Amino acid sequence: xxxxxxxxxxxxxxxxxxxxxxxxxxxxxxxxxxxxxxxxxxxxxxxxxxxxxxxxxxxxxxxxxxxxxxxxxxxxxxxxxxxxxxxxxxxxxxxxxxxxxxxxxxxxxxxxxxxxxxxxxxxxxxxxxxxxxxxxxxxxxxxxxxxxxxxxxxxxxxxxxxxxxxxxxxxxxxxxxxxxxx
Amino acid sequence: xxxxxxxxxxxxxxxxxxxxxxxxxxxxxxxxxxxxxxxxxxxxxxxxxxxxxxxxxxxxxxxxxxxxxxxxxxxxxxxxxxxxxxxxxxxxxxxxxxxxxxxxxxxxxxxxxxxxxxxxxxxxxxxxxxxxxxxxxxxxxxxxxxxxxxxxxxxxxxxxxxxxxxxxxxxx
Numbered sequence: 001x002x003x004x005x006x007x008x009x010x011x012x013x014x015x016x017x018x019x020x021x022x023x024x025x026x027x028x029x030x031x032x033x034x035x036x037x038x039x040x041x042x043x044x045x046x047x048x049x050x051x052x053x054x055x056x057x058x059x060x061x062x063x064x065x066x067x068x069x070x071x072x073x074x075x076x077x078x079x080x081x082x083x084x085x086x087x088x089x090x091x092x093x094x095x096x097x098x099x100x101x102x103x104x105x106x107x108x109x110x111x112x113x114x115x116x117x118x119x120x121x122x123x124x125x126x127x128x129x130x131x132x133x134x135x136x137x138x139x140x141x142x143x144x145x146x147x148x149x150x151x152x153x154x155x156x157x158x159x160x161x162x163x164x165x166x167x168x169x170x171x172x173x174x175x176x177x178x179x180x181x182x
Numbered sequence: 183x184x185x186x187x188x189x190x191x192x193x194x195x196x197x198x199x200x201x202x203x204x205x206x207x208x209x210x211x212x213x214x215x216x217x218x219x220x221x222x223x224x225x226x227x228x229x230x231x232x233x234x235x236x237x238x239x240x241x242x243x244x245x246x247x248x249x250x251x252x253x254x255x256x257x258x259x260x261x262x263x264x265x266x267x268x269x270x271x272x273x274x275x276x277x278x279x280x281x282x283x284x285x286x287x288x289x290x291x292x293x294x295x296x297x298x299x300x301x302x303x304x305x306x307x308x309x310x311x312x313x314x315x316x317x318x319x320x321x322x323x324x325x326x327x328x329x330x331x332x333x334x335x336x337x338x339x340x341x342x343x344x345x346x347x348x349x350x351x352x353x354x
Contacts, residue, residue: 020229027225040216056228079233118213125208169201176202
């Protein structure tokens with residue numbers, strides 16, 4: 001089935017008679033993108049599952065406030081990104097785990113993850129990504145895996161295109177040297 | 183470096199082959215998986231959550247309420263008021279007073295050694311002197327007379343050793 005354009009979905013969501021159907025279409029259209037975006041940040045499936053659900057619940061609650069001057073998908077990405085970053089912050093604060101240690105914990109959880117099927121080099125790549133600061137990790141994932149345009153990334157992260165390019169450059173260099181050294 | 187040259191370099195950041203040749207050779211694939219049928223079930227799970235929000239117990243509601251700054255500040259103020267009122271208005275009947283006076287700063291620090299880092303040094307000195315029947319005011323003149331001043335050169339040397347911003351040091 002062909003995906004409905006965003007403006008049609010929004011129209012249906014805002015109409016009380018077709019609201020549920022419209023929102024179902026919205027979730028089906030964006031669930032995978034949101035899921036993988038969050039999963040690459042928080043690594044574990046169960047945490048991702050909770051955050052994806054929370055993201056879409058927030059999307060539903062705030063649809064009436066969504067202004068069509070930004071793209072629907074960048075708006076959803078922004079909510080998902082905030083959910084992931086807030087989650088990571090709360091994890092670090094809750095368990096008094098220093099930043100580096102929590103990333104080590106995530107790195108370890110990749111090895112133990114039943115839902116990780118990558119080979120050794122993929123494992124190394126994921127561990128390398130986890131050595132990056134959160135914002136750099138976001139930028140790298142969005143550019144490298146999601147192949148998102150810098151303009152869209154700029155809208156999601158509220159950072160200039162130049163800064164995003166520089167951030168991706170630094171991230172790629174760091175990952176390159178991590179993969180070489182390990 | 184000219185602006186044009188700088189722009190050229192930033193645009194080159196997109197080229198992964200040049201930027202990170204090792205990374206560009208790694209096959210770009212998604213190594214993560216999800217449980218079978220996960221994406222088929224997810225829209226319904228979300229739908230159900232929206233229709234039937236998670237029930238919140240009375241205690242959860244109470245703590246959620248306390249999380250709001252206006253209530254948490256009110257609670258903190260009320261608690262402080264109660265504690266102050268207890269100290270000011272409750273007449274000591276001897277036993278409690280005795281109990282409190284039996285506790286020395288050494289006892290407290292023995293139980294909570296980490297407290298030493300959060301207590302103002304002058305407070306510790308004051309309490310220790312008071313335990314020996316002395317008054318900190320007796321020592322005020324001594325502190326003033328003693329040579330505790332630090333020269334600007336010493337401050338700059340310290341900041342340089344600690345790798346502080348040189349501009350900050352030069353502006354001292």
